[in-house]
Amino acid sequence: MKNKTILFIACILSLTACRNNGVGKVDAYVPIYGNVQETKQITLQSPQPIVNGGKIATLGNYVYQVETDKGIHIIDYTNPAAPVKKGFIKDALCRELAIKGNYIYTNNLTDLVVIDISNPNVVTVSSRIDNSFPDLATQYPPCSGCYFECADPAKGMVIQWTKQQVTNPKCKK
Amino acid sequence: MKSLIIISVFFISILSFSCNKTSSDSSSFSQNGQNGSLTRFLLVNNYLYTISNDALSVYNVSNAANPVYKNIVHIGFSIQTVFAYQDKLFIGSSTDMYIYSIANPELPTKVSSVTYFVRGKDPVVARDSFAYSTVRNDFGNGGVLNCFNIKNINQPQIVNIIPMFNPYGMGLKGSVLYACEADSGIKVFTIANPYNPILSNTVRFNETAYDVIVTGNILVCYIQGGVSFFDITNPVSPSFISSVKN
Numbered sequence: 001m002k003n004k005t006i007l008f009i010a011c012i013l014s015l016t017a018c019r020n021n022g023v024g025k026v027d028a029y030v031p032i033y034g035n036v037q038e039t040k041q042i043t044l045q046s047p048q049p050i051v052n053g054g055k056i057a058t059l060g061n062y063v064y065q066v067e068t069d070k071g072i073h074i075i076d077y078t079n080p081a082a083p084v085k086k087g088f089i090k091d092a093l094c095r096e097l098a099i100k101g102n103y104i105y106t107n108n109l110t111d112l113v114v115i116d117i118s119n120p121n122v123v124t125v126s127s128r129i130d131n132s133f134p135d136l137a138t139q140y141p142p143c144s145g146c147y148f149e150c151a152d153p154a155k156g157m158v159i160q161w162t163k164q165q166v167t168n169p170k171c172k173k
Numbered sequence: 174m175k176s177l178i179i180i181s182v183f184f185i186s187i188l189s190f191s192c193n194k195t196s197s198d199s200s201s202f203s204q205n206g207q208n209g210s211l212t213r214f215l216l217v218n219n220y221l222y223t224i225s226n227d228a229l230s231v232y233n234v235s236n237a238a239n240p241v242y243k244n245i246v247h248i249g250f251s252i253q254t255v256f257a258y259q260d261k262l263f264i265g266s267s268t269d270m271y272i273y274s275i276a277n278p279e280l281p282t283k284v285s286s287v288t289y290f291v292r293g294k295d296p297v298v299a300r301d302s303f304a305y306s307t308v309r310n311d312f313g314n315g316g317v318l319n320c321f322n323i324k325n326i327n328q329p330q331i332v333n334i335i336p337m338f339n340p341y342g343m344g345l346k347g348s349v350l351y352a353c354e355a356d357s358g359i360k361v362f363t364i365a366n367p368y369n370p371i372l373s374n375t376v377r378f379n380e381t382a383y384d385v386i387v388t389g390n391i392l393v394c395y396i397q398g399g400v401s402f403f404d405i406t407n408p409v410s411p412s413f414i415s416s417v418k419n
Contacts, residue, residue, distance in 0.1 A: 049419050050398050050399045050400075050417065050418060050419060051398065052398075053395070053396070053397070053398050053399050053400070054395075055208070055209055055211055055212055055384065055395065056208075056209050056384065056386060056393060056395045056400060057206045057207065057208050057209070057212070057386075058206055058207050058386050058388050058393055059204065059205075059206030059207070060204075063386075063393050063400055064206075065395065065399070065400055075400060075417050077391075077393075077402060077417075080391055080402040080404075080414045080415060081414055081415055082415065083400070083402065083415060083417045085417060095213075096212065096213050096214040096223070097208075097214060098205075098206065098208055098212070098214040098215060098216045098221060099205070099206030099216075100203050100204070100205050100206065100216055100221075100234060100237045101203025101204055101237055102203065102237075103203070103237045103238060105214055105216075105221055105234075105240070106214075112223070112232070112240065114237070114238060114239070114240060116238060126238035126239065127238060127239045127240060129232075129240065129242060132223070132230065132242070133223070133225060134225070135225045135226050
């Protein structure tokens with residue numbers, strides 16, 4: 001009797017394991033790939049909509065707001081009754097910022113970068129310290145106990161993850 | 174009389190020397206901006222401090238265009254925010270407030286820490302003898318404002334805990350504390366007695382308020398999807414000016 005019980009439990013376990021090989025259609029994270037060259041390019045663009053506005057920093061009559069994972073909005077509030085968006089700095093994976101004179105310290109992916117904003121028409125990167133913020137690495141999705149589509153390095157660098165319905169995702173963390 | 178003149182000349186020359194020194198310093202020193210209390214990047218004089226999940230990194234930015242990495246100090250777990258007052262850093266984690274001395278700016282040294290009664294996500298603001306941290310839970314329906322007595326910086330104590338609803342960043346102006354409460358707007362506390370903040374005003378403006386920067390008579394507020402501006406000439410009664418959205 002005891003042996004039969006063990007056999008029964010073993011059967012149930014093996015069945016469960018089989019099912020895990022294909023979980024069916026579930027919520028899973030899917031990588032968004034970017035070109036390394038392009039994601040490391042920091043440029044000044046025309047003002048953009050604030051969609052997922054993040055942290056702010058001020059200096060003089062300007063407030064700078066992170067657009068989460070996308071860049072930095074430059075807002076002139078010399079007249080606080082009519083603040084004006086002056087431009088947008090494209091900066092992949094941007095999360096944090098600090099301002100010193102004509103320089104913005106921020107993250108570009110996992111690098112610390114210094115952006116020179118002294119010229120109102122163009123920005124330049126005056127310094128980059130690679131992999132200063134390994135916590136921000138994006139090779140895995142920002143979740144635990146979750147399914148995700150395994151990243152394929154051949155497709156480029158993972159710069160973001162989106163949640164989608166995926167049939168039988170192969171990776172879990 | 175003659176000695177008095179000599180002494181006077183001596184002091185005047187010292188004064189003029191120190192004036193010169195100040196002016197030459199200011200020409201090489203570019204002005205630091207201000208951050209909200211939720212920040213993980215912070216400039217103090219010619220140093221940039223950044224926090225990761227468990228550590229504090231130090232960069233020398235005397236040459237603003239080219240920071241030089243100097244040091245990394247392990248702090249704890251789940252580090253959220255960093256705030257500076259004079260030569261101290263106040264670092265908020267999900268369980269503790271840590272105080273570090275940056276008397277030697279390249280070698281942050283732990284002074285003390287306090288463990289919260291309530292765990293969550295938390296920024297910190299501080300002044301001479303007091304500090305505040307808000308702690309919110311992960312469910313967006315609770316939280317507290319912790320009030321600390323830091324007169325003895327080696328032994329900070331929680332002296333008051335005020336219930337909040339989903340609190341975020343804070344800012345100080347004179348004897349007023351602004352505490353953002355997401356959908357409930359900005360709570361304004363009078364802190365004439367810093368250990369017993371009195372709720373004096375609640376600013377609701379149909380936005381979700383996350384953090385504030387006090388800059389002169391303007392309160393710059395980080396809201397969901399943009400930035401709002403308030404006139405705080407009367408600090409207890411922020412008067413809405415405008416928002417930048419979309």
